[in-house]
Amino acid sequence: MPQFFFNKRLIVLLVSIILLVTLIGISLKERQKLTWPEQFIKDAVGVVERVLNKPAQAVAGLFQDIEDLKRTYEENKVLKAKLDKYAELSSRVGELTKENEEFRAILGKEQSLRQFDPLHTTVIGRNPDKWYDLVSIDKGAQQGVKKDMAVITDKGLIGKIKSVSQFTATVELLSSLNRTNRISAFVQDDTTIFGLIEGYDKDKQALIFTKIPSDAVIKKDQIVVTSGLGGIFPNGLVIGTVIDAKPDEYGLTQTAYVKPAANLNDVNNVIVARRTMLAAQEELQ
Numbered sequence: 001m002p003q004f005f006f007n008k009r010l011i012v013l014l015v016s017i018i019l020l021v022t023l024i025g026i027s028l029k030e031r032q033k034l035t036w037p038e039q040f041i042k043d044a045v046g047v048v049e050r051v052l053n054k055p056a057q058a059v060a061g062l063f064q065d066i067e068d069l070k071r072t073y074e075e076n077k078v079l080k081a082k083l084d085k086y087a088e089l090s091s092r093v094g095e096l097t098k099e100n101e102e103f104r105a106i107l108g109k110e111q112s113l114r115q116f117d118p119l120h121t122t123v124i125g126r127n128p129d130k131w132y133d134l135v136s137i138d139k140g141a142q143q144g145v146k147k148d149m150a151v152i153t154d155k156g157l158i159g160k161i162k163s164v165s166q167f168t169a170t171v172e173l174l175s176s177l178n179r180t181n182r183i184s185a186f187v188q189d190d191t192t193i194f195g196l197i198e199g200y201d202k203d204k205q206a207l208i209f210t211k212i213p214s215d216a217v218i219k220k221d222q223i224v225v226t227s228g229l230g231g232i233f234p235n236g237l238v239i240g241t242v243i244d245a246k247p248d249e250y251g252l253t254q255t256a257y258v259k260p261a262a263n264l265n266d267v268n269n270v271i272v273a274r275r276t277m278l279a280a281q282e283e284l285q
Helices: 002-028 036-110 277-284
Strands: 116-125 134-137 150-152 157-164 169-173 182-187 193-201 206-213 223-226 238-247 253-260 269-275
Touching: 182 238, 193 253, 206 238
Parallel strands: none
Antiparallel strands: 116 134, 116 269, 134 169, 150 157, 150 269, 157 169, 182 193, 182 223, 193 206, 206 253, 223 238, 238 253
């Protein structure tokens, strides 16, 4: 009995192998028409592929989009850093260009001070409560700075030294409301018209030019310069230009308003006009 089952199993195995080889031969043979089992299998596989294809593509596209967003974020981060650096460099270049222009203009101004020894200084402080009155500079007594010395920029006069310490000094601006802050000046014209700069009008943002003779003809845009008669300021330093003039209340003199040549709100690099020995001797004479 066991021998019978063994032979039966062997026969089934041989028949199965023969059928398998036959099916393989048939499938490998070129045919124009598939059998119905082949058609069924191919159609079933095709349906499954169609069903799974769109979700698979969607998932693949999602991962691709996430990767693209990540790459775009990193690229934007790098570009932003470069733009910030470019903006910083552009700002620095602008500052250096402005300083270079100021230095060039100041060098030219130094040549016009004649008997005065120009000392280049930098503004290091400005009190917001006294914005129109005072600024601090980085040179003092050790560099030869003394009280009442004139202080200018490349555009013109801005004030005088008010007080001095060993390494710094305080400059009293032309716009100071201190009534003792007076400058002897004149209008550049065919005839010399003298007066005094004393005071500042905040509303007009102009210096008050007083004691002008009543018969003097004052015109808009005339240039006002230092006369040098006070012994403090060198002769011929530009103060500003006339923007308006009117007689005083008694009609004996005139008062003019002068727009400062230098921007008193933006003072960075200045010159202190130190008096030389020759200038001091000329004052004594």
